[in-house]
Amino acid sequence: MQHALRLGVAGLGTVGASLVRLVQRHGNELAVRSGRAVVIQAVSARSRGRDRGVDLSAMRWEDDPVALARAEDIDVFVELMGGAEGSALASVNAALDAGKHVVTANKALLAAHGGALARKAEAMGVSLNFEAAAAGGIPIIKTLREALAGNTISRVYGILNGTCNYILTRMEREGLSFDACLAEAQRLGYAEADPTFDIDGHDTAHKLALMTAIAFGSEIDAEAIYVEGIRSITSADIEAADELGYRIKLLGVATRSDSGIEQRVHPTMVPKSSPIARIDGVTNAVAVEADFVGRLVLQGPGAGGDATASAVMSDIADLARGDLIGTFGRPATALAPYRRATMPRHEGGYYIRLSVYDRPGAFAAIAGRMAEQGISLESIVQRRRAPRSDAPEHPVPLEPQPVVLVTYDTAEAQVKAALANVTADGHIAEQPQVIRIEPLA
Amino acid sequence: MQHALRLGVAGLGTVGASLVRLVQRHGNELAVRSGRAVVIQAVSARSRGRDRGVDLSAMRWEDDPVALARAEDIDVFVELMGGAEGSALASVNAALDAGKHVVTANKALLAAHGGALARKAEAMGVSLNFEAAAAGGIPIIKTLREALAGNTISRVYGILNGTCNYILTRMEREGLSFDACLAEAQRLGYAEADPTFDIDGHDTAHKLALMTAIAFGSEIDAEAIYVEGIRSITSADIEAADELGYRIKLLGVATRSDSGIEQRVHPTMVPKSSPIARIDGVTNAVAVEADFVGRLVLQGPGAGGDATASAVMSDIADLARGDLIGTFGRPATALAPYRRATMPRHEGGYYIRLSVYDRPGAFAAIAGRMAEQGISLESIVQRRRAPRSDAPEHPVPLEPQPVVLVTYDTAEAQVKAALANVTADGHIAEQPQVIRIEPLA
Structure with a gap:
């Protein structure tokens, strides 16, 4: 059996504490599965004294996460501090520079620096894994x-x-x-x-x-x-x-x-x-x-300490087994440049809720503005508010009335243009509410 | 880049043909992802002449799947023939004996021989993978x-x-x-x-x-x-x-x-x-x-050629990356003996539908038989069939009436004993229908 895979865990919030508990509870089973024990060698967090409900006595304490990331006696740096910059970025960079694998649950960090970090991991021949950073416990x-x-x-x-x-x-x-x-x-x-x-x-x-x-x-x-x-x-x-x-x-x-x-x-x-x-x-x-x-x-x-720790452990188990895979499923150098769709458009219809002054011709004007932009309407729901009981029998409502339009598939630009005109015409009392309809099977 | 991972595919039914199409369509992408090309080197199926809608011209044909399984020029034997015995078993054994990895979609084979085959794979230092054998395209x-x-x-x-x-x-x-x-x-x-x-x-x-x-x-x-x-x-x-x-x-x-x-x-x-x-x-x-x-x-x-081929490819991609994992997620020798629950019991309630002769005392007798076994009833639904229009006003129904009972959590043995007694009492016209209620959140 190989020597144990030694973790350095930075961040002992909800997820960090759950991970400590997980390794303590299932360490033996993990060793059986992958042929390699997993141990938490050292930890780092802001406050040493705080009671986290877990036994940290067997683990070395490091005040500085960057020092932990570089420590000789760890194989994997587990970053659970959060934040796109600061300690998280510094320590992950330090770990990769020192040739340690990194497992992180930090979506903000990866959204900002994922590409550069993946390239560095690849250059150093180590893994940067992040199952826990998207959708928590869902693999x-x-x-x-x-x-x-x-x-x-x-x-x-x-x-x-x-x-x-x-x-x-x-x-x-x-x-x-x-x-x-x-x-x-x-x-x-x-x-x-x-x-x-x-x-x-x-x-x-x-x-x-x-x-x-x-x-x-x-x-x-x-x-x-x-x-x-x-x-x-x-x-x-x-x-x-x-x-x-x-x-x-x-x-x-x-x-x-x-x-x-x-x-x-x-x-x-x-x-x-x-x-x-x-x-x-x-x-x-x-x-x-x-x-x-x-x-x-x-x-x-999608969240919670235990479920997130489960996902962190999935990445650690892959490392224990020796499965090194590119951060984004392929070599970082083989990622294509991001190519934004030239005609970004939502493919589908739109729900539009308007607050319409109930005046003669208002609705015709709105419908006309839609037609001008080539927008076809799938449905129109106008529900007149109940008149007050002290109102005359056929009142001209003083309050604007809600009108809901549902369009057939159309481009966002058309919807925006039509609603700008509707607003300018002065027939509506509030900013229109627009919600995209996603065609899903 | 390593030499290509060479597949020998036995069985060219719906799944086999889809796999050929998948490798042809996405082969380049697979090489980028794993750093290793995947090629289908040779195929085997019952009928050589049949048109399967895919181009097999670049692949060697083997009439005998066992010969394919042993062929010098393949790294992975992909078994898509089906069946728990016969050619499937013989060729998978031959492939493992020859030190080839095996990928199979064959649940019947694994259900019958999975333990022995996993032990053989392990002894030979190769993988036996079967993502496609359970729930098709679902990973x-x-x-x-x-x-x-x-x-x-x-x-x-x-x-x-x-x-x-x-x-x-x-x-x-x-x-x-x-x-x-x-x-x-x-x-x-x-x-x-x-x-x-x-x-x-x-x-x-x-x-x-x-x-x-x-x-x-x-x-x-x-x-x-x-x-x-x-x-x-x-x-x-x-x-x-x-x-x-x-x-x-x-x-x-x-x-x-x-x-x-x-x-x-x-x-x-x-x-x-x-x-x-x-x-x-x-x-x-x-x-x-x-x-x-x-x-x-x-x-x-859960089925279909393309979705199943997707799962087969998942196993092949793992092999291309060099991720060798025990067939059942751990060394075959570390699998515990199967230990059947000593008191096998469904944890939950039961739905019971009886066809009851509507005679005085019938229902009381049934309820008594349930009580004897300590079974508590959560609900009882008796819906009298509508009397025929030519029937007298308060007819004694000639037809047995459906009665549905729902029990609280109870043991299967109690339900069986109670229903045996109910049947013996002669109050019901048909075999009782019993369906387990699974407590799910």
């Missing part, structure tokens, strides 16, 4: 990188942020407002005190960028992602979606066509019959469409 | 064997046979009989002319046996599986399930507890809210419950 990186090696992938999409999915699920089930559901998510620990990163779609975008690079064999480019969060979703949208046969999900979507790659993160109308529509609460799910396999859908926990 | 073998290496798995279950799921889905949606749906499945090519192997659960059992061995690290034992097919399911059961909040699926279920392993294949009532209940048509799905990851669900195509 989507291994699936894209290894299981689908014989496929050309055309689309990857998924629910990649449990906070957003929890909020949207609650809004739908309880009829509550966005703000109420966000507060509830914060109370339950599903959302941060500053929820910006999750609810504005950035977390989803980082994960999507990683999956895109593997799925399409291209350089990572998180900057190229169109990102829109869920703050603007109202109960009215949720209700209208339900009536129209859809549910609203925050999706990350990456597609490849002849013209290039398109990556986008936005609230999306998905048909109720699609598997992705049925993913509730904090659960994540990823779907992959490819030429030979057809469609796969993987669902599971 | 469940890789997930269990590699991605969940850091977990103790407690339960694996799934819809593993598309034919059965298609039939059950049609029965539910169209209200058709089992026989009508089977005929439809045969017409569409989803069921064989002799459908026994699929609808009686044996195909599911073979796949379950493979997953069990990996999930629990035990010797394969297909003989230990309790197997019951879907022939007995009637429209009345489908309707009653719907009313009770369930759907009926043919599940393969393997669980591990302190007392050992339990494997069973049977029609199962699954709560409508569970992900597995929502898998329709020929799609397959597998769920895994484990201590760190919680629950994963993978869904995708």
Whole structure:
């Protein structure tokens, strides 16, 4: 049997503590599986004194993660600190420079520096693995990188942020407002005190960028992602979606066509019959469409200490077995430059909710503006608000009325142009709400 | 770059032809990914002349698969012939004896001889891989064997046979009989002319046996599986399930507890809210419950030439990269003996449909027989058949009436004993229908 694979773990938050517990509980089994024991040799974290509920007595303590990353007695540097820069970047660079394998759960780091780090790992002949950085416990990186090696992938999409999915699920089930559901998510620990990163779609975008690079064999480019969060979703949208046969999900979507790659993160109308529509609460799910396999859908926990530690261990077990694979499933030098689709366009229809002043001719004007741009309407739902009981029998409503339009497939530019004109015409009281409809089987 | 990985492919049915097409279409990409080209060096099949819609001109033809398995110029023997014995067994043995890696999609072969073949592969220092043998294009073998290496798995279950799921889905949606749906499945090519192997659960059992061995690290034992097919399911059961909040699926279920392993294949009532209940048509799905990851669900195509070829290619890509892993995720010599649960018992309730002669005291007698065995009833549904219009106003029905009982968690032995007594009492007109309820989140 080879000598034990010695880990240096930097970061002892929820995931780090779970990883310590996992190695302590299943170390013997791991040795049987791979023929090589796995031990945590040393750890590093900000506060040495804090009780993390795990026994660290057998592990050396390093105050400086960079020193840990370079330590003679470790084979694998496990980075669980987080953050795109600072200690995480410095220590991962130090580990690679010292010829150590790196396993990380840090999506922000990889979204910003993944290409450079992968090239450095390759030059040093070591691995940089990150199963835990996208969709938590779901083995989507291994699936894209290894299981689908014989496929050309055309689309990857998924629910990649449990906070957003929890909020949207609650809004739908309880009829509550966005703000109420966000507060509830914060109370339950599903959302941060500053929820910006999750609810504005950035977390989803980082994960999507990683999956895109593997799925399409291209350089990572998180900057190229169109990102829109869920703050603007109202109960009215949720209700209208339900009536129209859809549910609203925050999706990350990456597609490849002849013209290039398109990556986008936005609230999306998905048909109720699609598997992705049925993913509730904090659960994540990823779907992959490819030429030979057809469609796969993987669902599971997208976050949480134990589930994330499971994914970290998947990468470590591969190293223990001696399976060294390129970070993005191929040599870093063989990644194609990121080629943004020349005509980035969402392929599908649009849901548009307008708040229309109910004046003679208003609706005709709106319909005319749509027609000017060649937009065909699949459905129009105008539900007049109930008049107040003290109102005259045939009132001219004073309040603007909600009107929901659903378009057939059209280009985003047309929708924007038409709505700019509608707004300029003065017939609507608020910014139009626009939600893309994703055609999913 | 290393010399190309040279395949010898035995069997050119649907899967074999798809694999030829896949290698021809994606060969260059595979070389980029793994640093090693993959070529099909030679093929073997029963009929040389048959047009399979693929160009075989660059490949040597071997009439004898055993000769192909031993050929000097191949590195990997790909067995796609099928069958537990005969040519498949002889050629796989020959390939391993000659020190060739083997990739196979043959579940029957592995269910019968997987342990011995894995030991032989290990002794020869080669791999025996079988991603395509369980759940077609779904990467469940890789997930269990590699991605969940850091977990103790407690339960694996799934819809593993598309034919059965298609039939059950049609029965539910169209209200058709089992026989009508089977005929439809045969017409569409989803069921064989002799459908026994699929609808009686044996195909599911073979796949379950493979997953069990990996999930629990035990010797394969297909003989230990309790197997019951879907022939007995009637429209009345489908309707009653719907009313009770369930759907009926043919599940393969393997669980591990302190007392050992339990494997069973049977029609199962699954709560409508569970992900597995929502898998329709020929799609397959597998769920895994484990201590760190919680629950994963993978869904995708369980059959079909292209999807199966995708899974075969996953194994080949691992070999091209040089990743040699034990057949069942650990050394064959480290597999524990199969330990059957000492008290094999389904953990959950039972659905029982009886055809009861509507005589005074009949129902009391049945309820008494249940109580005698300590069985508590969660619900009782008796729906009297509508009397014929020419019947007197308060008729004593001549026909037996359907009664559906749902029990709380109880042991199978108790249910059997109670129903034996009920039958002996002469109050029921037919064999009782019993369907297990699987507690799923």
